[in-house]
Each structure stands twice: as structure tokens, then as C-alpha cells.
Amino acid sequence: xxxxNLEKEKNEGIESLPSDERRKFLKIGLAxxxxxxxxxxxxxxxxxxxxxxxxxxxxxxxxxxxxxxxYSMIMRQNNCVDCEICMDAxxxxxxxxxxxxxxxxxxxxxxxxxxxxxxxxxxPILCNHCNRPPCVRVCPTRATYxxxxxxxxxxxxxxxxxxxxxxxxxxxxxRYFNHDKYAIDKCNFCIDTRLAAGEKxxxxxxACPADVRVFGDLKDTSTEIxxxxxxxDKKIWVIRPECGALPNVFYMNA
Amino acid sequence: MAINQLTEIFTRTEDTRxxxxxxxxxxxLFLIMIVVGLGLGASGFIVGHEAIYNNTREVxxxxxxxxYAFWAITSTGLCIYAAISHLxxxxxxxxxxxxxxxxxxxxxxxxxxxxGVEIAxxxxxxxxxxxxPNPISNIWWMGTLYGIAVGCMIIEFFGxxxxxxxxxxxxxxxxxxxxxxxxxxxxxxxxxxxxxxYWYGGQLPIYFLTAAFLSGAAATILFNYLAYKLRGxxxxxxxxxxxxxxxxxxxxVLILYSVATFWRLIMYFVGGAExxxxxxxxxxxxxxxxxxxxxxxxxxxxxxxxxIILTRLQNIAMMAIAGFLILVGQFFARYDLVSAxxxxxxTLGWDNVPTYLDYVPSLIEWLVIGGSIGVVGFGFLIGExxxxxxxDQKEHH
Numbered sequence: 300x301x302x303x304n305l306e307k308e309k310n311e312g313i314e315s316l317p318s319d320e321r322r323k324f325l326k327i328g329l330a331x332x333x334x335x336x337x338x339x340x341x342x343x344x345x346x347x348x349x350x351x352x353x354x355x356x357x358x359x360x361x362x363x364x365x366x367x368x369x370y371s372m373i374m375r376q377n378n379c380v381d382c383e384i385c386m387d388a389x390x391x392x393x394x395x396x397x398x399x400x401x402x403x404x405x406x407x408x409x410x411x412x413x414x415x416x417x418x419x420x421x422x423p424i425l426c427n428h429c430n431r432p433p434c435v436r437v438c439p440t441r442a443t444y445x446x447x448x449x450x451x452x453x454x455x456x457x458x459x460x461x462x463x464x465x466x467x468x469x470x471x472x473x474r475y476f477n478h479d480k481y482a483i484d485k486c487n488f489c490i491d492t493r494l495a496a497g498e499k500x501x502x503x504x505x506a507c508p509a510d511v512r513v514f515g516d517l518k519d520t521s522t523e524i525x526x527x528x529x530x531x532d533k534k535i536w537v538i539r540p541e542c543g544a545l546p547n548v549f550y551m552n553a
Numbered sequence: 554m555a556i557n558q559l560t561e562i563f564t565r566t567e568d569t570r571x572x573x574x575x576x577x578x579x580x581x582l583f584l585i586m587i588v589v590g591l592g593l594g595a596s597g598f599i600v601g602h603e604a605i606y607n608n609t610r611e612v613x614x615x616x617x618x619x620x621y622a623f624w625a626i627t628s629t630g631l632c633i634y635a636a637i638s639h640l641x642x643x644x645x646x647x648x649x650x651x652x653x654x655x656x657x658x659x660x661x662x663x664x665x666x667x668x669g670v671e672i673a674x675x676x677x678x679x680x681x682x683x684x685x686p687n688p689i690s691n692i693w694w695m696g697t698l699y700g701i702a703v704g705c706m707i708i709e710f711f712g713x714x715x716x717x718x719x720x721x722x723x724x725x726x727x728x729x730x731x732x733x734x735x736x737x738x739x740x741x742x743x744x745x746x747x748x749x750x751y752w753y754g755g756q757l758p759i760y761f762l763t764a765a766f767l768s769g770a771a772a773t774i775l776f777n778y779l780a781y782k783l784r785g786x787x788x789x790x791x792x793x794x795x796x797x798x799x800x801x802x803x804x805x806v807l808i809l810y811s812v813a814t815f816w817r818l819i820m821y822f823v824g825g826a827e828x829x830x831x832x833x834x835x836x837x838x839x840x841x842x843x844x845x846x847x848x849x850x851x852x853x854x855x856x857x858x859x860x861i862i863l864t865r866l867q868n869i870a871m872m873a874i875a876g877f878l879i880l881v882g883q884f885f886a887r888y889d890l891v892s893a894x895x896x897x898x899x900t901l902g903w904d905n906v907p908t909y910l911d912y913v914p915s916l917i918e919w920l921v922i923g924g925s926i927g928v929v930g931f932g933f934l935i936g937e938x939x940x941x942x943x944x945d946q947k948e949h950h
Contacts, residue, residue, distance in 0.1 A: 399603050400610030407903040439693035440681035458681045461673020463613035464692050470748035475610045542747040
């Protein structure tokens with residue numbers, strides 16, 4: 300076809316378009332939609348649980364928290380002085396065994412140099428109760444799962460076969476083998492030991508004398524964690540965001 | 554009645570040439586390895602696995618998972634070649650395919666034995682794999698598909714022994730499909746973990762399948778060579794042709810596998826996740842470098858390739874040596890893959906953790922590996938003794 304001649308042609312308009320052509324066009328549209336729909340259906344992670352935020356933020360998009368009570372924690376990292384009271388409170392409350400690398404929460408430490416001055420930094424860590432938890436995805440027997448009410452990643456010990464895939468899958472080293480239960484164990488935001496009894500905070504958050512850990516329900520806009528997380532111009536980060544796990548433990552400096 | 558029929562079948566299939574004191578002693582030795590190795594592994598259920606294995610919170614997997622992967626991958630390879638031969642008949646390897654089916658079953662049992670004493674509560678697995686399945690878990694699919702595969706292969710072998718060729722071909726093909734899918738899911742177990750950049754990515758399942766084709770061909774040559782060596786018998790020309798066909802497949806896949814290994818490692822040094830690069834560095838110049846350069850590359854890839862080129866696939870004994878070296882290399886490749894993924898701490902930069910975590914397999918871990926070798930050795934010999942005539946095919950049926 301000679302393109303130069305094309306502009307000399309008379310415009311046919313859409314009035315004279317045969318209904319066959321219209322049908323074909325509609326069919327293409329339906330086929331494209333079908334492909335996208337198929338993609339959604341076949342996606343391994345259900346979309347409702349994968350909400351986590353926009354591309355340039357680690358904070359969940361406002362109003363898109365997948366769980367009726369969306370529990371999470373924010374650490375005011377520079378307040379931490381490594382007193383380890385949180386760790387003791389966790390061990391006592393949740394009967395964490397001693398030895399064999401068992402802990403549900405711990406405090407990491409590193410030395411950095413700021414303006415030529417050596418500085419010691421502390422970072423409390425625990426299970427991140429991810430929105431897209433790798434541990435839950437890999438478990439063959441659904442021994443670990445997202446609690447549908449709270450979004451907390453919990454264990455059903457009797458189903459755990461001890462394959463340790465969840466330990467390999469966790470970006471946060473948050474899982475350990477509990478030799479007393481002979482199953483994998485982890486932090487569960489004290490769901491059974493405190494939240495079930497009506498407490499509003501986890502043992503570690505309640506025990507922290509420096510007010511590092513703020514625990515709460517992100518669904519409730521009146522909570523401190525909601526306000527901290529949505530403070531404008533405040534830098535908030537998560538650990539290992541590149542894993543795409545959409546963690547629910549956030550970090551900021553006070 | 555049934556006992557009489559069984560006796561009749563065994564009389565028809567057994568190879569009395571192997572009823573020698575030497576073979577009997579070898580079988581006893583392998584049995585001792587099984588009892589000691591797997592027995593000590595099983596003692597973990599009483600004294601606690603932490604008391605006998607050196608795995609830690611940070612390095613939850615090690616030598617045993619690597620060994621499981623090695624045997625499972627070898628089993629897949631043997632099963633695929635046997636199925637292709639049985640299904641299409643035309644390949645020259647068909648003449649040794651019955652032995653390959655048997656050894657595929659034996660290798661998968663060695664894999665099951667190893668993971669059976671590695672998993673903390675396998676009894677829960679049997680129940681909850683069925684009662685509480687997770688269809689998006691690779692481990693679930695891997696276990697289920699290997700279970701189906703071994704069931705199919707046992708039926709297939711029964712068909713071979715009893716002369717039910719049609720059942721053997723149909724069920725055997727299903728078994729091979731299950732093995733390929735299971736192998737793919739085994740690769741997926743590692744490949745779908747973003748927390749471990751050294752494993753994460755779409756290449757790994759294909760890499761595992763390539764490894765299966767390599768190990769399967771190597772094992773075919775080695776076991777057939779040993780079978781004839783044990784009998785002091787000369788291979789017929791047809792069997793030699795079959796082995797040479799396996800040799801061709803082995804050479805081709807050896808090159809493909811080497812290319813895949815090269816690009817796999819190069820990938821980490823051109824960007825991407827830092828933890829992946831550090832893990833790859835463990836192989837290039839770190840704690841796994843001796844394993845990688847000396848055993849994986851030299852013993853497992855280069856020397857076999859040189860042996861094959863020098864003998865131009867004409868010398869069966871040399872090909873058997875090449876096959877053995879490839880299997881040794883493949884074993885270390887599995888160990889290096891599992892280790893490198895876990896040795897780099899995810900919290901690098903904090904807690905003064907070393908760049909590479911410390912994991913050295915315990916003596917009992919090595920003895921369990923000995924137990925798994927015992928399973929394969931014993932399985933091989935008992936197979937030759939009891940079903941020898943079935944393996945000694947004159948032509949493909």
C-alpha cells in the first residue's frame with residue numbers, strides 16, 4: 300500500500316463498519332481480558348493477601364490492609380540500647396527453650412563510623428509477619444499459616460514435619476527448631492499468651508523501657524503505630540525489601 | 554500357590570553366576586553400612602537430631618539434603634533414559650533399560666532413606682501430606698510426585714519381571730513423567746526462595762534436570778560395566794552399542810551442564826543481589842573453592858571429558874571411569890549448591906557475623922551418607938543376583 304495515496308482516500312466513517320468487523324474487534328478485547336484474568340487465577344499468591352504498598356514505599360497502601368485486625372510493629376531503632384529486657388520478657392512469656400539457637404526476638408548490633416566517630420547501632424528483630432510470607436508458601440503441610448483474623452504468621456505444631464524449608468525460606472532468620480515441641484517455632488506476636496487474654500501489646504513491646512517497639516493494629520487509625528507509620532516526611536524502612544515478602548515490621552528513627 | 558508362582562518367577566530371573574562368596578561378602582558389607590549409617594541417623598529420633606547433626610538455625614540444611622538431592626536426581630536420570638528406551642524402543646540403550654529401571658528404584662530408595670533420617674518428624678509427613686496438603690508448596694509436590702514415581706516404577710518393574718510388557722511401558726512412562734516433574738519441583742524448592750539469592754531464579758529447575766540427564770547416563774554406564782565385570786562376562790555387541798549410546802548422551806549433557814554451570818556463576822558477578830555474589834565467591838575463592846575447582850570442575854567435568862575424547866567412546870572401561878568421576882563430581886556439586894546458599898548469613902553486616910557461616914558435617918552425617926551408598930550397593934547386587942536374567946536382555950521386547 301502506498302502511504303502517500305492513503306491521505307487522498309475518502310474516510311469511510313464508522314457508520315459503514317460491517318458488524319463482522321465489530322465482532323472481531325470485541326473478540327480481541329475479550330481474548331486480551333481472558334489472558335489477564337487467567338493470569339490472575341493462576342497466580343500463586345492470592346491477590347487479596349499480596350497488598351503491600353506502592354513501588355517506592357515499604358508502607359502498605361492506605362486502606363488496603365488485608366486482615367480484619369492487621370497487627371504489625373514499628374521499631375524506633377535509635378532508641379534501642381541493647382538492654383535485652385524484651386528478649387527476657389519474650390522467653391518468659393512464650394517459654395522459649397534455652398540453647399540450640401532458640402530465640403523469638405533478638406537484638407543485632409553493628410559498629411559504624413559516622414564523621415570519623417565510631418558508633419554502635421542496635422537493631423531489634425523478630426518474625427516480620429509478612430503479607431507474602433515465604434515460610435507459609437513453602438510449608439508442605441500448612442503447619443504454618445497466616446491467621447485469617449490478625450494476619451499473624453502462626454504455627455500448628457502437630458502438623459510440622461521438621462523439613463526446615465521454612466527456616467531456609469525466611470529472609471529474617473526468624474525461625475528455629477524447638478526441641479521441646481519437636482517442631483519449628485517462631486514469634487507469633489504473643490497471640491496465644493497475651494493477645495488471647497485481652498492484652499493490647501506483645502511481651503517485648505510492653506517490657507521495652509526505651510519505648511522502641513510499638514505494636515498495634517494498622518486497621519485502627521487511632522493507634523500509635525498507624526500514626527507513626529503515616530507521619531509525613533518520616534523515613535521508614537524494612538529489612539530485606541528485595542525479597543518481596545512485604546514485611547509487617549517497620550523501622551524508623553525516633 | 555502364590556509362593557509357588559513367585560519361586561517359579563525367581564527361578565526364571567535369578568542369575569546363579571553371582572552366588573559367590575565374594576558377592577555375598579560385599580552384600581554383607583553394604584548391609585553393615587546400612588545398619589550402622591541409617592541406624593545412627595535414626596537414633597536422632599531418640600537422642601534428638603541436634604545431638605547427631607551439625608545443622609544450626611542459620612544452616613538448617615547440609616550434607617544430608619545434598620545427598621538426598623544427588624540420589625533423587627540420579628534416579629530421575631536413570632528413569633528417563635529407561636522410559637525413552639521402553640517407549641520408543643528404537644534407542645540402543647533399550648537393551649540395558651531393565652537394569653536402569655531397577656537402579657532408578659534403588660537410587661530413589663537411597664534418597665528416601667537419607668531424607669527419612671534428616672526430617673525431624675517423618676511420621677507426621679505421612680499423615681499430614683494427605684490430610685493437610687499445601688498445593689503451592691514445592692516440597693509437597695516433590696514428595697508426592699516422588700511417591701507416585703516410585704509406586705509406578707515398582708509396578709513397571711513387576712511388569713518387566715512377569716512379562717507384562719504393556720503394563721510396564723504404560724506405567725513406566727507415567728513414572729518417568731512423575732520423576733521429571735518431581736525433579737523439577739526439587740529444583741523449585743531452592744529456586745523459589747528469594748531470601749537465598751544464590752538459589753533464586755528460573756534456571757535452577759532446568760539445571761537440576763540437566764544434572765539428572767548427566768548423572769543418569771553416568772550411572773547407566775557405571776552400573777552396566779560393573780554388572781558385566783562382576784560376572785567376568787564379555788558384553789555382547791548390542792550391549793556395547795547401548796553403552797556407547799549412553800556415552801554419547803553423557804558427553805552431550807556434560808557439555809550442556811558445563812555451559813550452564815559457567816553462566817550460572819558468571820551471572821552473580823555482573824550485578825544483582827550481593828548475597829548471591831558472596832555465595833558464588835564461596836565456590837570461586839572461598840571455603841568451597843577446593844570442592845568446586847578440584848572435585849566439581851576437574852574430577853567431575855574436565856577429566857571425564859578428556860577420557861571420553863581420548864578413547865572416542867570406544868573403551869567401555871574408560872567410559873565407566875568417566876561415569877564414576879562424573880557421579881563424584883555431581884555429588885559434590887549438590888553439596889556445594891546446598892551449602893553455598895546457606896553459608897552466607899542474611900543479616901550480613903550485623904552482629905559481626907562472619908562472611909561465611911561455619912558448617913562442617915558431623916561424623917554421623919557422613920555415616921548416613923555411607924548408609925545411603927550401602928542401599929545403592931546392596932540394591933545393585935541383590936538386583937543382579939535375583940533379577941540378573943531379566944537385566945541380561947538379548948533384545949528389546
